[in-house]
Amino acid sequence: MFAAAQLGALAACIVLFVPMGMAGWHLSRNKMLFFSGALFITLAVGVHIAPYFPAASQFLISTLTPSFSSSPPFRPSSCLSFMHDVSFLPADAPSSFDWLPIRSRSADCGFQKLSRSDAGELLNGSWILVAGDSQARLFVLSLLRLLLARSAMEAVEGDLFRRHSDYQIMISEHGVKLDFVWSPFEANITSVLQKLRGGPRLPEVLVAGSGLWHMLHVNNASDYGENLASVRRSAASMVSPFSSELAMQPPHMFWLGLPTLLNSMLNTEEKKEKMSMTVWDAYEQEVDGSGVLRPSGGSFVLLDIGSLSRSCGLQCTTDGMHYEGVVYEAALQVMLNALLIESQQRI
Structure with a gap:
């Protein structure tokens, strides 16, 4: 030396x-x-x-290098993990719930609930694309509830929840373009990603998630994993240094995890048979093994709906599959805090 x-x-x-x-x-x-x-x-x-x-x-x-001694050290994996550690408690209104971060675990990461104005400033001028099934639609609803005034939500909910349809809105107050693309299967998400590659612009934020329809209609965990691998490859092509799209900044990508399924509450016998916890575990293992998530080399940061819905439990669902808005609100805040961390890293 x-x-x-x-x-x-x-x-x-x-x-x-x-x-x-x-x-x-x-x-x-x-x-x-x-x-x-x-x-x-x-x-x-x-x-x-x-x-x-x-x-x-x-x-x-x-x-x-400028000194940032006042800021806590950033530990990506631990911070994102701690952000999912929240507690749910009854709110003031009847049959409603609120949530709070477990501060002893998340304080060092600066996890906070962003207000409407803070979220609007963070997302100002962004194009947000959400592709997925009914869970993704509920996530979009939470985002709209945060960004829009209550008086505007009634008309929005009617349009958003048209069965098996796409939805788009321009929130002029914040310059936010929001698109929801109905994509119940992984092949649908792959198709969305491939179309983005050929477009003139990439979204700043991309949220995707699927699995429930595959579990019910195909019920084959290995096939699900193979389809997720295709999603992983299509997502990687947008962030590859050899991609022609690199003239554009790649999007921040998030994956909506599968919700915890409460088998006894599922509303059909077919669902109870095909969507057991054993099958759920097998599908979760395929997500981990597919390489679609960041810890395994993928492009997506996990929004762990499974963990959040499990924490909320029986009190937060009526059908054992879809949960109260508070669960998706917590997932939304995890995403916003992750965006804060990533935006600081990209500066």
Whole structure:
């Protein structure tokens, strides 16, 4: 290592300082120019040889990088995991619930409930695309409830919940374009991703999720995993450094996990037979093994509806599959806080 350092320093001196000395006589007539040139070349040499000296590298980093000592260290996996640790409790209104983060676990990550104005500022000018099934539709409803005034929600809910249909809205107050694309199967999500590649713009935020329809109508966990692998490849193509779309910033991607299924509450015998916890576990394992999520090399950050719905429990569902809005509100806040973290990293 020491020999390498000597060779690096010698090469830098020959390549940089010798030409500087030869030009010095001419540059000395303009002292400011000479000083500026000398400073620039000295810094260039420092950058070239610093990797050979770890202590020097650390010094340069600590000297040239602004200090953010007031901010807690960012630990992506632990922070996102802690953000899903919330507690649900009865709210003031009858048959309604609220939620709170478990502060002892999430305080270091700065997890907070964003208000309407804060969320509007964070998402200002963004295109948000949500592709999925009924769970994704409920997630969109929570987002709209946060961004829109209550008086505007009645008309919105009627349009949003037209059975098996797409939905789009422009929220002019925040310049937010929101699209929901009905995509109950993984192949539908893959198709959405492939169409985005050929378009003139990528969304700033992409939320996707599926599995319930596959579980009910196909009921084959291995096939589900193969379809998720196709989703993973299509998503990766939008963030690949070799993709022509890299002239555009890749979207922040989130995956809506499967909700916890309460078999005794499912409303048909077919659902009770095909959507057991054993099948649910097998589908969850395919999500983990497909590589679609960040921890396994994928592009999607998990919004863990399974964990959140399990925490809320029987009190938050009437059919054992779809949960009260408070569950999706909590997932939405996890996404917004993750966006805050990622936006700080991209700056």
